[in-house]
Amino acid sequence: MEWLTYSQTGLRQAARYLLGMRLAIIITMLVAIAVAESRLALAHRAEALLLCLLYGVLATLGWLWFSRRPPASPIPASLSLATDLALIGLWLYLTGGYTNPLVSLLLLPIAVAIILVPGRHGIVLTISGVLVYTALVRWHVPAIEHQHHDSNLAQLHLVGMWATFALTAAILLLVVGTLAHQLRTQQQQLAQFRENRLRDEQIIALGLSAASVAHRLGTPLNTLTLLLGEVRSATEHSQNPHLDDDLTLMEQQLTLCSDHLNQLTQAAVQARSAQTDVLTASTWLHRLRESCTLLWPAGPIHWAAPWPDAHIAVDATLDQAVLNLLANALTASPQWVNVSCRATGNDGIELIVEDHGEGLESALSGAPGQDIVESRDGLGVGLFLSNATIQRLGGNLRARVNDRGTTMMIYLPTVNPAVSGVL
16 A cells, blocks of 8 residues: 655645646647747747757656655655746746746646745745746847837737736636645645544543443442342341342342443453454344344334344444443433434435434534533433444434424444455
8 A cells, every 4th residue: 555645645636636736827828829820930849849848848748747756855846847847947948938928828837836845845836937937037038030020029928918817817727726626625635534543532432431331330230239139138038029129129239230241341352453343234123123122122112114224334333332322312302203214315224313402502513412411311421432432433423303392313334245255
């Protein structure tokens, strides 16, 4: 796999636009020579044509270099733009010098340099462009062999000024504008990366806190289990049925707490090793329904069938994320919760959790799960962690709130089981 630095990536992206700028300049030079020859006799026509040919060859070689093996340093890009200034200046020297209306072509490499290369390089190239223009003023060579075409020369100069302005404006729009758009896109991507990093840091902090609490809870749970056994042994001859029922319920609750801690440990190991299972959506939903039956035996959750058979990548953290959403739905709507699933085409599935509750308007005013929200019945981190887990697996979480209740929509991308190693 080829790894590129930031400078290499920028040069590779700019290679095509540099080639376009140079070819536009060369075509303009050739057209200018042809138009001038139709009205005037150029003194250095052959030299100017050979210079255009040389410029075309160097432009092609530069494009091949930057697009296939971009240099890691911006220095070669600055040198290539300096070569542009030198070649354009030499061509102007052969075709009238500073009196040539195409002298504004010297601005194009400078404009590209301001965007593409570091600031100090751009300053050097700007000074170089001014020096080239000064040299054309200082050492001026007439463009024509005879001086009796003053009227034709003046007319060509005016037409050339218009053509130069139009060409410069078009190249600045296409080349410089495109490069500036790419830079803005990269800045937006960096801003999104920073936001994701801050979110990940919050998740890591919550994970460390949860692991610490789980570690500390292990000892008291084991102690309570031992004490429960001693109490049961001491009261095994008791004739109080209510005490036996309470001890049985206590044992079930301690077992449930131990199971939750084991699930937390397994999820941490699985997340650390980035292990995922590739299952069909129907198999995964059957697993979720079994978990819900164990957690909420009397929960009014309606599982609407049929379910798609598309394959998706899941792990224990995704199960917990969906269970968190179902817990929120049951808290807000203890009488009715509906779960359905549908295919969204060839690229994903959508799991829909509906309830008739209230109370999430403030939390869902933007994208759900982007921040930790206040909660009356919990710690307020469930929705945040659920959204982070779903995004980590390539999906997204959306919400819709209306008069009938709240609808949470979880999108998950499908995967190819053959590529994922599932037969």
